[in-house]
Amino acid sequence: MTRRTAARQWLLLLLAAVLFSTPAFAQPSDTGFLAMLGELRDASFADKDQILGRLIDSGHASAPRVLTAWLDDRLYARTADQKVFIITSADEKVDPVGLVDPLSLKNAGSSTRDALTRIGTNNKLRRTLRIAVARFDLANPDASVRLAAVTEMLRSPDEAGAELLKARAAVETDARVKAEIQMGLSLVALDGPDAAVRLAAVQTLASRSTQQVRNRLALLLDKNPDGSDVETDEAVRQAATAAVRRIDRSRTMFGMVETLFFGLSLGSVLVLIAIGLAITFGVMGVINMAHGELMMLGAYTTYVVQVLMPKHIGISILVAIPAAFVVAGLAGVIIERTIIRFLYGRPLETLLATFGVSLVLQQLVRSIFTANNRAVETPQWMSGTLQLGDALAITYNRLYIVIFTIIVFAILLAVLKRTRLGLQIRAVSQNRAMAKAMGIRSEWVDAMTFGLGSGIAGVAGVALSQLTNVGPNLGQSYIIDSFMVVVFGGVGNLWGTLIGGMSMGIVNKILEPYAGAVLGKIVVLVALILFIQRRPRGLFPQTGRSAESQ
Amino acid sequence: MTGTLPPELIPGPILELRDLTVSFDGFKALNALSLTIDRGELRCIIGPNGAGKTTMMDVVTGKTRPDQGSAFFGEINLLDLSEPEIAQAGIGRKFQKPTVFERLTVFENLELSLWGDKRFLAALFARLTRAQGEHIADVLDVIGLGAQRGSMAGALSHGQKQWLEIGMLLMQEPDVLLVDEPVAGMTPQETERTAELLVSLMAEHTVIVVEHDMDFVRSIARRVTVLHEGRVLAEGDMDAVQSDPRVIEVYLGE
Amino acid sequence: MTRSDQTGTAFVSTLAIAAVLVPILNQLVPVSSPLHVSTYVLTLIGKYLCYAILALAVDLVWGYCGILSLGHAAFFALGGYAMGMYLMRQIGPRGVYGDPLLPDFMVFLNWHQLPWFWHGFNHFPFALLMMVLVPALLALVFGWLAFRSRVTGVYLSIMTQALSYALLLAFFRNDMGFGGNNGFTDFKELLGFDLHRDSTRVVLFVATAIALGASYMACRAIVKSRAGRVIRAIRDAESRTRFLGYKVESYKLWIFVFSAVLAGIAGALYVPQVGIINPSEFEPINSIEIVIWVAVGGRGTLVGAAVGAVLVNYAKTYFTGALPEVWLYALGALFVLTTLFLPRGLMGLLPGSGDAQ
Helix, strand or coil, X not given: CCHHHHHHHHHHHHHHHHHHHCHHHCCXXXXXXXXXXXXXXXCCHHHHHHHHHHHHHHCCCCHHHHHHHHHCCCEEEECCCCCEXXXXXXXXXXXXXXXXXXXXXXXXXXXXXXXXXXXCCCHHHHHHHHHHHHHHHCCCCCHHHHHHHHHHHHCCCCHHHHHHHHHHHHHCCCHHHHHHHHHHHHHHHCCCCXXXXXXXXXXXXXXXXXXXXXXXXXXXXXXXXXXXXXXXXXXXXXXXXXXXXXXXXHHHHHHHHHHHHHHHHHHHHHHHHHHHHHHHXXXXXXXXXXXXXXXXXXXXXHHHHHHHCHHHHHHHHHHHXXXXXXXXXXXHHHHHHHCHXXXXXXXXXXXXXXXXXXXXXXXXXXXXXXXXXXXXXXXXXXXXXXXXXXXXXXXXXXXXXXHHHHHHHHHHHHHHHHCHHHHHHHHHHHCHHHHHHCCCCHHHHHHHHHHHHHHHHHHHHHHHHCCCCECCCHHHHHHHHHHHHHHXXXXXXXXXXXXXXXXXXXXXXXXXHHHHHHHHHHHHHHHHHHHHHHCCCCCCCCCCCHHHHC | CXXXXXXXXXXXXXXXXXXXXXXXXXXEEEEEXXXXXXXXXXXXXXXXXXXXXXXXXXXXXXXXXXCEEEEEECCEEHHHCCHHHHHHHCEEEECCCCCCCCCCXXXXXXHHCCCCXXXXXXXXXXXXXXXXXXXXXXXXXXXXXXXXXXXXXXXXXXXXXXXXXXXXXXXXXXXXXXXXXXXXXXXXXXXXXXXHHHHHHCCCCEEEEECCCHHHXXXXXXXXXXXXXXXXXXXXXXXXXXXXXXHHHHHCCC | CCHHHHHHHHHHHHHHHHHHHHHHHHHCCXXXXXXXCCHHHHHHHHHHHHHHXXXXXXXXXXXXXXXXXXXXXXXXXXXXXXXXXXXXXXXXHHCCCCCCCCCHHHHHCCCCCCCHHHCCCCXXXXXXXXXXXXXXXXXXXXXXXXXXXXXCHHHHHHHHHHHHHHHHHHHHCHHXXXXXXXXXXXXXXXXXXXXXXXXXHHHHHHHHHHHHHHHHHHHHHHHHCHHHHHHHHHHHCHHXXXXXXXXXXXXXXXXXXXXXXXXXXXHHHHHHHHCEECHHHHCHXXXXXXXXXXXXXXXXXXXXXXXXXXXXXXXXXXXXXXXXXXXXXXXXXXXXXXXXXXXXXXXXXXCCCCCCC
């Protein structure tokens, strides 16, 4: 090495030392970081806000994890030595709980909860934390995390955030995240001084349909208190007007689709819960007041299946379906053989007796499983939402239930039309005396019909377990609805139940925005009472001799 | 109300059916049926199944409307009236199955069939008048159930239930009684008793009996009308009808 | 005297004796004596008597007319709410918030005006009219709609259940002006008499006993009249009765409305004695329980219904106190066993009961 190159090297080193010693490149000290954490323990919320700012600016490598933990209510101080830790689980029931060192982010033992004091937050702190965490998440390898981060940041768009987003947009690979960032940047650009920039922003935003975008664009068309336009540029105003109109149209249309979907979803649940009842009523003239409890048995079967196979929640539903069918179906056959068959021809007595059965079943479940609700998990493949465009979000569980209902309906139809049992069931329901004369064992058919209807109730219970709380009162919440569908749809054929249930679901959902869920229900009930005037036996009444005796 | 003048003062036909045609989905239940029944007669209508006997009664009582033809009850055009109006006008029908009120007594069954204000408030405050009581007693006599007046109708034998039902019809003092297969399921003694009952009703009432039981028909019949495929095949007294070759052919060993 | 006359007389006599004896045992017999009837028990019996009136109402429409109403608790509750509204107005400025006009729950909801349908309820005669009129009107409208279109059997029963369910949902709403899910409570006075005083309770008890006696005799009069026979005919053979010329729908409507009135009266007497009314009274299970009282006692016998109501509710009080878990099993079993083995109820077990009236 010559003397010249050595001197140059020394110069570079000096330069580096100077550069690296400036705050921007200063490696934040661990002790400083820990000290700030320590201050959090006894700080007031106002002070915490200030400390949070310093933590964010510190640039310490552990800051993201610590702040995320704080947001999740997992930042605690150990009372004994006042050291701050991240705990591994926010679930109160987990005690003792694992500790993580905030600096090294390594496992640091465990502690009981009573030896720890939580470092709390208020709403303001949480807001700041959320944004901070979102900003850190911008660089997360998982695209969905990045997307969530961008969405979070856009809740409170500002200059600093915009800068980060711009930087991120340059390197972002995922198309959805990029689109989201563009939207965010465009929103911020609307506040800018340059009309051309604003115009470009409006045009970019016109292709999006979120509520936030719509509102922001609508603001551009507002007037100031003194009457002048908020948006001074004519071209921008025109673009904004067109954009808002376009967005509104799109949102309305998607809104209708969404209502339709929710109506179908509700309708498919109604169909599931009613179809078993329609079958037993159509064939035997029996209204089974324990129908709701048979659904409950199906829901609890799902719970039990999940308890028995906790590691396989994914296929638990698929196992639960036949299991619930068997459990509820068997219960139905037992009820039929021990009680209903002695009350043949006395539908009102049967109604009362089955009500008694429903009480016993409810209490039985209460005794075995306690009166508390039981948690039934939704498998991974059924969770989540399908986002179609900006204005339509379809939850997977409801979608699967609609599909499921159609499958069940098709299977039932096939059973009734193609199998021997189905043929016998139809014969008995149309003309019992004749069927008996032809050698059909109508008693056996009764038992099988009741078993079939009950089994389907059980299967409906599996679906319900995915939508609502599973408790001893589950049946009571849905029994009236299933009656309504049967009364409306008639018991002449299965299509009556399908059409009846689906239409009731859709009507209910259409009414909801205007009347609210409860009032909507009342309206449906009253409408049904009035509908019965015109058609006392429902949409598809049962024909044949037995109809008269009902 | 029912017939007002005693029968002797209004001789002649009481029921005139002309060219009645009724089709159900292409099948002609009645095919230009013409029939006349005189006041005070006891007429038996016989014929194989599907001959149109029940449909004919349905038309007379207003249950079914004919496609063509006319039906007159005295001066009254039956086709203008509804079912309840025809019943009010004085045509009573007894159906095949006895439909008495099983959980009411014989007396109460007859009481309910009384003529009069049938509205709720009237029934709530109604007291049995002497005349009404006597009327019930008379009918009980006629149908021969005086001893059973306090028994539950459900406890009666099949035959007794049929008589009670005839009694319920009689309470409304009809001019015409349409009786559909009265002796189906009766014991021989009951059948005999029913024959006596129906004959006793003749003269004051016009009785039209639809039956299958030939022995019974013979025991009561004055005039017999044979229906076949919706029209009158033969008419006359029992012997004439039974030796009619057309009738023999249709009945084949009846 | 027929059998039913005998039981009827026995019933009314027992009731009369109880109406006199129980207050005496409560007021004039010292607390230390084993014969003393505590005010709590007196009120409890009063409650049972209200249920007995309700059972009579259901027996009339079901046992005699064949209409299985699974929503009669709604009429009971409506009568109760009418009484409740009167009692709430009587609280006046003595409520928690001290508003002279508005009940506490309205003040809590930031309402400034009394809703229009509350006006008049500070006058007892008006409230009395409403206790009877509101259930009657509801029964009239519903019955007219249902009977006119020949809705019968299980369809009708389901519709009555739907009706009471709809009312349950409606009354639960806080903005309806009926106290929402809390309903009405903390009553102070009825006609100037303090509701917490023993003497008032005694008077209410006697009034209920008298109401029960009067209801029984009214029902009996109906049942023994020709209209009663028509109704039974409708129950057993509706088309035949129509064929005889009776306006079946009209009879059903009269009976249904009268029965609703009885239920409303029962509810109105119930509320001041138990001190509270809330929307859970509209629950479908309440209506179905009434049916089991009637079934256990013996439907179509009137006396059986009243007795059944007292017995089953006594059992309920006992079990929910001593063995609460067992109660629902017992009730459920009662439903099943009664329908299977006691189709004529307990009255059917009496010798010589023959055919029910």
